[in-house]
Amino acid sequence: MKLIILDDYDKASEWAAKYVRNRIFQFNPGPDRFFTLGLPTGSTPLGLYKKLIEFFKSGEISFKYVKTFNMDEYVAIPRDHPESYHSFMWNNFFKHIDIRAENAHILNGNAADLQAECQAFEDKIKAAGGIQIFIGGIGPDGHIAFNEPGSSLASRTRVKTLALDTIQANARFFDGDLSKVPNMALTVGVGTVMDAREVLILITGAHKAFALYKAIEEGVNHMWTVSAFQQHPQTVFVCDEDATLELRVKTVKYFKGMMPMHNKLVDPPQEIAEKPYSA
């Protein structure tokens, strides 16, 4: 694991965006060679998306040959509902970049056969050659996507019933009416994310600190599903100072000491400095 510690949310978002930019650049995608990204929703990745959009606008990245796979989507809310993850991705990312719709995959929570939809999603990932980087966040209860405490660490894309606190936390987006909040979602499994070549987890804010502690300083445990990535060969956790508040001083000092080396991963590749990526 690489634990990347930045001063604040903005710097963490920027580091993560540069990392993704560099990986796409190094991969050198083309019409027969798509770069595949797994994408999250929520407030944590907003800064990352803003930065990626900036890089697109300045010509440093193109998403023309990038395929994306979102982690999850609610079941049974209209696709154009302002709280659907389709709306989130459109408004916060897709509408600002040059990705083609046929390359942007989001689970369809209104499919007639939800199981088939989940299986089809897994098949699409396989057909795309697997995911290069799966970007995710972490819930205060240590969950990744909707793999809430107790989810199997070997799980695949499936239908999940949402935990009561998740529903309560979401009520504010549905006029405070619990009956309007979706109570099921389609989500990639922990196993699905583990299949990716790299996993990039964004964790910012003090309210996530305990979950980060459980995820990296305690054992692998299905109650804190992000801990599964201790067994992935290429995991990067990008966080801000506040998110490290529950970690041992020793852990933090160790990884801060590695920052000069880790920062090389986000230096602009020579070619970017000389020649912008053409769309």
Next chain:
Amino acid sequence: MPSNKSVSDSQIIQFINCRILKDHLLQREDLWVRDGKFLDPEKLFFDEEGFADIRVDCNDSIVAPGFIDVQINGGYGIDFSLATDDVSGGVALVAKKILEHGVTSFCPTLVTSPPHIYHKVLPEVKVHDGGREGAGVLGVHVEGPFISPQKKGAHPEMFLRGFEAGGVRDVLETYGCLDTVAMVTLAPELAGSPAVIQDLAQRGITVSLGHSVASLSQAEEAVRQGATFITHLFNAMLPFHHRDPGIVGLLTSDRLPAERTVYYGMIADGIHTDPAALRIAHRAHPAGLVLVTDAIMAMGLPAGRHTLGQQVIEIQGLHACLAGTKTLSGSIASMDMCLRNFRQASGCSREAALEAASAPGPAPGAQPPEGHPGLRHRCRLRVAG
């Protein structure tokens, strides 16, 4: 081309780097158009897997709905109340010129005239959408002759009339064919007017109250019968009185049908209405305010004497009066001047001013909003700095 062409083959145009008026706010958003209609880009992306064929860079301009002028008597030497040999040519000339002021739809207005004028002019006016050649014509606004002699303003008294033959018959006899009529200004206190208002409203013609000495209750009755507009508020009607506010009282009346909005034309040339009066109306009923020019043929022409209908008027600066009197006979301010005056006088936001100048409410043929949420369906656009 859209990838799956499931809806249409037509080109998709994306306007970028612009500010659009959406949900009553100027927002930085791209505007997507296909076949002259707004597209919801999110639907385009997820349903059709489509993208833009053409991108137009607006260089940070505002893209706003075109202005609508429902009361304009002419301009640039053209007088709509004059039965010339080339009525449609005259309308086309004004239509082209007012595009420069941002007006993309208008109602050529005829002041009180003898029947033979209406019979000649009305059929010659074509109702059509606008385009590069000029603003669209929504239909004719006939202001009079069914108005009050006590509030005739600059209208010629000898041609005023009431509903002597029972109402609807008088209307048809006077105007001839109503096919091209979009709006009628009348005085609701005239005997027989309720039936006329009801009939006109049922035909889809906007009925406007004006040049009238109606009391508030007479005006309210007219609205219940179907009237939806007030012609140049404050001008040519009884002044506001605290025990009988008259037509002005419609702005805050609670005796109107629940769903009905009463719109009122406001000439914001700085002359027809004192800014304080404009503010009172605006603050009382901001949603109903509609900017109109009431421009006369002299708009765009130099100072001096000119004709309006059957009368002679005199221009000095921005004032246009009946020759030899102080009676205002119309305005020569263009719509964009009115908009700036209105904004300054009312202190309202840019968005509110833009909406007041392009309010579709009273305009006939205005469709309810659909398509892109927050944007009005079927409006012409202007690009402004």
